[in-house]
Amino acid sequence: MKKLRLATLWLDGCSGCHMSLLDADERLLELTAFFDIVYSPLVDVKQFPEKVDITCIEGPISSPEDERLLAEVRKRTRLLVAMGDCAVTGNIPAMRNIEGAPAMLQNIYTGQELLQPQVPGTDIPILNDKALPIHHFVPVDLFIPGCPPSADTLFTTLTALVKGETDQIPLPACFGA
Amino acid sequence: MHREKIDRIITEHRQFLDQFNHHVFVCSGLGCPRNDEIRRALERAVQTQHLQDAVLIRKVGCMGLCSAGPLVLIQPQELMYQGVQPEDAEEIIASLGKSPIQRLLLPADLAFFTRQHKNVLRLSGRIDPESLPDYLVAGGYQALLKTLATLQPPDILRSIQDSGLRGRGGAGYPTGLKWATVAKAQGSPKYLICNADEGDPGAFMDRSLLESTPHAILEGMIMAAYAVGASQGFIYIRAEYPLAVQRLKRVIRDAEQNNLLGHSICGSNLNFHIQIRLGAGAFVCGEETALIRSIEGKRGLPRPRPPYPAEKGLWGCPTLINNVETYANIPPLITHGPEWCANLGTDKSRGTKVFALTGRVRHTGLIEVPMGMRLREIVDDIGGGLTEGHTLKAVQTGGPSGGCIPAALLDTPVSYESLNELGSIMGSGGMIVIDETSSMVDIVTYFMAFCRDESCGKCTPCRVGTAQIHNLLIKFQNHRATMADLEMLEWLCDLLKNTSLCGLGQSAPNPVLSALRFFRREFLDCIATEQAHEEVKP
Amino acid sequence: MTTPILTLTIDGKEVSGLATETILQVARENGFSIPTLCWLEGLTSVGSCRLCMVELRGSTALHPACITLIQEGMTVTTSSERLLRYRRAIIELLFSERNHACAVCVVNGHCELQSLAQQLGLDHISFPGLYPALPVDASHSRFVMDHNRCILCTRCVRVCSEIEGAHTWDVKDRGIRSRIVADLDTPWGDSTTCTGCGKCVHVCPTGALFEKGKSVAEMFKKPPALPYLKATRAQEV
Numbered sequence: 001m002k003k004l005r006l007a008t009l010w011l012d013g014c015s016g017c018h019m020s021l022l023d024a025d026e027r028l029l030e031l032t033a034f035f036d037i038v039y040s041p042l043v044d045v046k047q048f049p050e051k052v053d054i055t056c057i058e059g060p061i062s063s064p065e066d067e068r069l070l071a072e073v074r075k076r077t078r079l080l081v082a083m084g085d086c087a088v089t090g091n092i093p094a095m096r097n098i099e100g101a102p103a104m105l106q107n108i109y110t111g112q113e114l115l116q117p118q119v120p121g122t123d124i125p126i127l128n129d130k131a132l133p134i135h136h137f138v139p140v141d142l143f144i145p146g147c148p149p150s151a152d153t154l155f156t157t158l159t160a161l162v163k164g165e166t167d168q169i170p171l172p173a174c175f176g177a
Numbered sequence: 178m179h180r181e182k183i184d185r186i187i188t189e190h191r192q193f194l195d196q197f198n199h200h201v202f203v204c205s206g207l208g209c210p211r212n213d214e215i216r217r218a219l220e221r222a223v224q225t226q227h228l229q230d231a232v233l234i235r236k237v238g239c240m241g242l243c244s245a246g247p248l249v250l251i252q253p254q255e256l257m258y259q260g261v262q263p264e265d266a267e268e269i270i271a272s273l274g275k276s277p278i279q280r281l282l283l284p285a286d287l288a289f290f291t292r293q294h295k296n297v298l299r300l301s302g303r304i305d306p307e308s309l310p311d312y313l314v315a316g317g318y319q320a321l322l323k324t325l326a327t328l329q330p331p332d333i334l335r336s337i338q339d340s341g342l343r344g345r346g347g348a349g350y351p352t353g354l355k356w357a358t359v360a361k362a363q364g365s366p367k368y369l370i371c372n373a374d375e376g377d378p379g380a381f382m383d384r385s386l387l388e389s390t391p392h393a394i395l396e397g398m399i400m401a402a403y404a405v406g407a408s409q410g411f412i413y414i415r416a417e418y419p420l421a422v423q424r425l426k427r428v429i430r431d432a433e434q435n436n437l438l439g440h441s442i443c444g445s446n447l448n449f450h451i452q453i454r455l456g457a458g459a460f461v462c463g464e465e466t467a468l469i470r471s472i473e474g475k476r477g478l479p480r481p482r483p484p485y486p487a488e489k490g491l492w493g494c495p496t497l498i499n500n501v502e503t504y505a506n507i508p509p510l511i512t513h514g515p516e517w518c519a520n521l522g523t524d525k526s527r528g529t530k531v532f533a534l535t536g537r538v539r540h541t542g543l544i545e546v547p548m549g550m551r552l553r554e555i556v557d558d559i560g561g562g563l564t565e566g567h568t569l570k571a572v573q574t575g576g577p578s579g580g581c582i583p584a585a586l587l588d589t590p591v592s593y594e595s596l597n598e599l600g601s602i603m604g605s606g607g608m609i610v611i612d613e614t615s616s617m618v619d620i621v622t623y624f625m626a627f628c629r630d631e632s633c634g635k636c637t638p639c640r641v642g643t644a645q646i647h648n649l650l651i652k653f654q655n656h657r658a659t660m661a662d663l664e665m666l667e668w669l670c671d672l673l674k675n676t677s678l679c680g681l682g683q684s685a686p687n688p689v690l691s692a693l694r695f696f697r698r699e700f701l702d703c704i705a706t707e708q709a710h711e712e713v714k715p
Numbered sequence: 716m717t718t719p720i721l722t723l724t725i726d727g728k729e730v731s732g733l734a735t736e737t738i739l740q741v742a743r744e745n746g747f748s749i750p751t752l753c754w755l756e757g758l759t760s761v762g763s764c765r766l767c768m769v770e771l772r773g774s775t776a777l778h779p780a781c782i783t784l785i786q787e788g789m790t791v792t793t794s795s796e797r798l799l800r801y802r803r804a805i806i807e808l809l810f811s812e813r814n815h816a817c818a819v820c821v822v823n824g825h826c827e828l829q830s831l832a833q834q835l836g837l838d839h840i841s842f843p844g845l846y847p848a849l850p851v852d853a854s855h856s857r858f859v860m861d862h863n864r865c866i867l868c869t870r871c872v873r874v875c876s877e878i879e880g881a882h883t884w885d886v887k888d889r890g891i892r893s894r895i896v897a898d899l900d901t902p903w904g905d906s907t908t909c910t911g912c913g914k915c916v917h918v919c920p921t922g923a924l925f926e927k928g929k930s931v932a933e934m935f936k937k938p939p940a941l942p943y944l945k946a947t948r949a950q951e952v
Contacts (some may be wrong), residue, residue: 088839091816097846098814130846135839143838147818174833175810176817177824459889476886481762481782634867634886634893636763641808644891645842665841672804675777676765 004053004162007039008083009073011066012093012131013059016148017084018042021056023151031155034162050076054161056083056144056154060090061132063125074138079161082133082140083154085147085175092147093131101127146173179436179443180322183313186435190310197233199273200252202302203261205236206388207420208381211263212236212247218266219249226270238389240302242289243542250302257283288558289540294521296529297505298545301389306424309431312392318437320508321396324403325445333404333511334360340515341527346372346463346500347578347604348680349526349593355497358487359405362495369407369449370472370491370498371398373414373421374456374463377576378627380607382531383501385543387414387421390505391428395451397504399442400511402449405497410449413468415456425453460577460631464679465498467633478635479679500605502531522548526592530603536573536610537564546591553587556610567612571695575604577624577631578684580691581611600691602684617696618703621688622650628685639682642673646689653703660704667693723789738780738791739767747793750802750831752809752920753868754781757941758877764868766802766831769793777801803835811842812891813849814863820922821861821934827920828866845891852897854904857927858916860895865923867893871915878941883909895923914939 010018018041024031038052039045048069055077061067074080085091096104105127110117134140144157153173194200203216219234240248245259249269258269258281265281272278295301304311312318324333338353359367371394375383387394398410414422429451432438440448454472461467462477469491471477490496506528510518518528526548535541538560546555552572556562563569571581580601582589589595593603611620629643649666652658670686670693677683693700719734725742732741737760742749753764760781768777772790780793792798809815809828817829849862869886872895876882883906887896897903916924917937925934 082839085816085818089810089816090844091818094844094846095814095816095819097844098848132843133839135841136843140839145838173838174817175815175829176820176826177829461889481779629890632890634889634891635761636765637805637808637866638765640867640891640893641812641845644845645808645811648843648845668804669842672801676768676801676805678762678765678779 003036004034005038005049005051006035006158007037007048007052007055007073007077008041009039009048009055009057009069010041011057011059011069011087011134012062013084013086014092015041015058017056017058017086017154020084020148020151021154024155025151027151027155031158035158048072048076052077054079054081054158056081057087057134058083059086060093061128061134061137062093063127065125067128067137070134070137079141080134080138081142081144081157081161082135083144084149085145086131087134088143088145089175090131090133094133097130097132100129102129144173145175147176149173180326182435183318183322186310187313190314194233194314196230198231199233201232201234201269201273202237202240202250202252203234204238204240204246204248204302205306206239206243206385207418208243209239209247214263215247215249215261215266218263219270222266222270225267228270228273232270232273235305237304238301238306239385239543241293241298241543242283242287242540244540245283246542248283248302251277255285257285259283287540289542289544289561292554292558293545294529294547295545296509296521297386297393297502297531298389298543299509300393301385301543304390306389306391307427307431309392309428309435312390316512317392317508318396320511321399321437322443324400324511325443325447328511330360330404330406333400336511336515337404337507338515340510340518341525342503342506342510342518343526343593344500345502345506345530345605347575347602349603352499352503355487355499356401356405358485359407359495359497362488364488364493364495366409366494367405367407368491368494368496369398369402369405369410370465370468370496371410371412371501371504372463372465372468372498373412373418373501374468375418375501375605376415376458376460376463376631377578377605377607378624379533379535379609380576380605381533382543382606384418384421385533386501386505386531387418388424391421391424392432393508394425394501394504395428395432395438397507398451399438399447399449400507401497401499401504403445403447405495407497408448408450410451411454411472411491412451413454413456413462413472415458417458422453422455429453459633460627461633461679461681464681466679468498469496478633479681481678502606523590523592523594525594526603530591530606532606532608534560534608534610536608537567537569537612538562538610539564548592549590551588551590552582555591555608556587560610563610563612567614569610570613570615571611571617573601573609573611573620573688574607575602575687576607577627578602578680578687579604579607580687581617581620581695583695600687600694602687617692617699618650618653621692622647622654624688625650625685628681632681632685633679636676636678636682638673639677639679639685642669642677642682643685645669646673646686650689653700656703656705658700658704663700663704666700721785721787721789723785723787723791725791726793732785734784736785738769738778738783738785738789741785742769742780742791742793749780749793750834751781752827752831752866753870755870755874755918755938755941757945758870758873758918761869761873764866765805768798768801770795770798799835803837806832806835806837807840807842809866810840811844813845813847813865815921820864821925821929821931822922822936823931825935826922829921847891849894852903853927854902855906855909855911856904857911858903858913859925859927860897860903861923861925862894863923864921865895866921867895868920869895870918870920871895871924874914874918874941878939878944879910879912879914881908881910881912884915 249258343349467479540561762779767780770792852860872884
């Protein structure tokens with residue numbers, strides 16, 4: 001059987017979802033039987049490749065850079081998976097949406113007693129005013145809620161996807177827990 | 178005994194009125210600019226020209242043609258002057274009995290007046306709203322006297338049922354059925370409420386009725402109280418209508434002093450009192466269950482029905498609640514008999530209906546037409562067509578709960594059923610004429626903002642849904658919408674319609690759904706993708 | 716006069732109930748689950764969350780099960796694809812209304828809104844979040860009111876008024892701006908009517924009302940046995 005090309009993308013999340021994936025421990029070896037990991041923070045690939053079967057995205061869309069990357073990923077991916085609450089609902093990064101990015105940056109970098117109070121410059125991506133879930137930008141094929149989704153959940157999902165069961169994956173996951 | 182007293186007032190007042198060669202009527206509605214000044218200027222002119230014994234200046238209610246206001250009517254010649262200013266007063270008084278002032282004169286055969294069929298508005302603009310003798314001379318309270326002297330409550334109930342009268346507040350529930358239910362309901366005391374919490378943008382029917390012929394509303398209420406056995410009535414009126422409130426207070430006092438209200442009315446065994454309750458301006462308090470809670474002194478939130486107010490209303494007692502115009506229909510209906518009302522209008526929508534005709538027509542104002550009249554007749558004949566250089570796009574009826582009728586369907590007759598079929602409603606009577614310069618997206622966004630602000634916040638779909646729909650519509654206004662947004666818009670409208678608790682939420686999507694039905698193109702034009710153009714092609 | 720017993724059909728099963736019972740009561744007695752948020756046994760029903768809507772044969776409209784009394788021969792459908800779609804959408808609206816980040820909520824794992832979302836198979840929120848800026852009132856010595864988590868079910872308002880008799884809570888403003896307030900919109904800690912009984916905290920279905928000094932794992936809501944409370948009080952009188 002031909003291996004599926006799997007990518008994972010780390011946007012404005014905390015990497016907890018990726019850690020959770022690593023928590024699958026020895027089962028990761030089982031996964032490698034089905035998947036080639038073609039792009040991930042866990043492997044050293046700079047460019048997002050063409051013709052990816054499954055991409056799991058962690059984190060919401062928080063900057064124009066995220067938006068650009070997401071559009072590219074969507075174009076090159078057959079099955080897009082929103083992995084974890086941040087990608088699904090915005091979750092903790094979206095808590096800044098209440099006051100907006102500029103106010104948050106001011107508050108955090110200058111509002112407290114710091115040695116060198118200054119808002120980060122332009123050499124890093126500028127934040128969008130709001131951090132938003134990925135389905136607000138592109139169609140998403142599968143949502144896996146959870147903060148983070150457990151290793152079991154992620155393992156179950158990936159193995160089910162290998163079998164082509166995209167519609168009815170029984171997920172024990174819910175928002176938050 | 179009482180009859181004689183009334184007759185004496187009528188005779189004396191008629192004698193007083195007959196002394197004058199000319200009666201000059203000046204509109205005194207809240208919406209007419211400077212009408213007070215005009216009246217005072219006319220009174221001064223009468224003084225300076227020494228005509229106190231020949232000319233009587235009267236303040237009257239709305240004469241209807243608001244776009245030509247302020248109006249002055251000269252009786253007995255039936256001359257109507259439009260756009261009168263205080264400076265015209267001397268000239269008007271000097272011309273009495275001579276040739277009329279051509280530059281101010283309205284044509285006597287103006288379709289605005291001749292095409293109407295006045296029933297509840299018949300005395301509007303013809304009598305001093307605050308004068309009981311005026312109302313009596315015009316035949317007022319005769320229906321009540323006839324009722325108390327010769328009819329039993331079941332007779333009235335049958336008359337109302339036979340007439341086919343339906344509630345004029347918007348929903349069109351059969352009035353006779355409602356009354357019969359309250360009459361039959363167990364529980365004491367029974368209450369009666371007049372819903373004068375008119376809140377639709379662009380609607381001023383109830384305000385005009387209350388300002389023009391407040392006695393007629395009282396008369397209708399008293400007759401209703403007699404029919405259903407109510408002992409206490411409330412008029413729930415919004416505080417934004419100060420003139421109507423002031424006049425109501427005055428006429429209630431006059432009616433009480435003349436034994437037309439209070440204990441053993443006109444010597445009968447009917448006891449009925451009326452109190453005024455001011456609404457603080459929440460639109461949702463026009464919904465009957467919210468209105469009832471507001472009268473009870475609670476937060477104005479609707480509650481699910483059943484039980485209906487007819488069984489459990491004010492303080493849990495059987496309560497009859499009708500709109501101002503419905504009560505105004507009662508006295509003429511009893512005077513002329515049920516067949517008279519039944520013969521007007523269509524099979525299922527009987528009688529006449531008052532509309533506030535506004536928007537881009539030449540003649541705007543308060544009109545009354547028989548049900549079944551075609552929209553085209555209202556717009557082109559009564560309204561005089563659109564203002565110069567503009568073409569008709571749609572007619573909006575029913576305000577934030579209604580919808581729009583596109584120009585192509587202008588031959589639709591005005592009735593509860595035909596408007597419902599087109600996804601609009603009769604509503605309380607707001608009728609806004611829209612021309613080609615207005616965007617339907619803008620109009621529905623406005624109405625949705627209104628519903629979002631006026632939602633009481635009790636039930637989830639209305640509270641959050643109106644806010645979500647409004648945000649979506651703003652995306653359309655900004656040309657940033659997608660096909661997915663259009664889909665979500667329709668889904669949210671469906672959700673609100675089917676799951677909201679009260680009429681406000683259930684009908685809030687109506688303007689959007691109606692615009693999507695007849696002007697979908699305008700929404701698709703706000704979507705800048707190829708997909709949208711594909712949908713348009715077939 | 717004895718209360719008549721009526722028979723009706725719920726989801727194809729013939730059941731019976733007292734004429735004074737609602738569809739919700741009879742359905743639950745017979746093992747049918749209908750989701751609710753504003754409804755709580757022992758409090759007056761307000762029919763405001765609109766989750767318990769059911770279909771009745773012969774009526775195109777939907778009816779809230781929590782306040783609709785049963786009728787002889789009624790045929791009720793408690794879960795159809797249409798109802799489930801509406802229920803999911805209502806939960807989605809609630810999530811979009813305020814700032815519900817379950818991951819950092821004090822009742823994560825013991826929240827009625829969260830578990831209803833899971834029960835109804837909700838895996839994302841299609842409506843955009845409104846992200847309102849709302850305060851957290853921590854002025855009370857023992858409890859906190861976090862408006863970001865409030866779904867305006869008004870259980871707190873009703874339990875305080877109907878069971879505790881204090882009526883500390885009420886709602887201010889209308890529509891999307893509605894907010895629960897203590898007394899006449901004073902900080903909870905300054906309230907002169909609050910008895911500190913904590914009933915509101917324990918009937919709150921979400922993390923809007925919670926106890927200070929408890930960790931997430933400890934923050935179980937224990938709705939007081941309201942019907943029992945009411946029954947014993949009725950006997951005392």
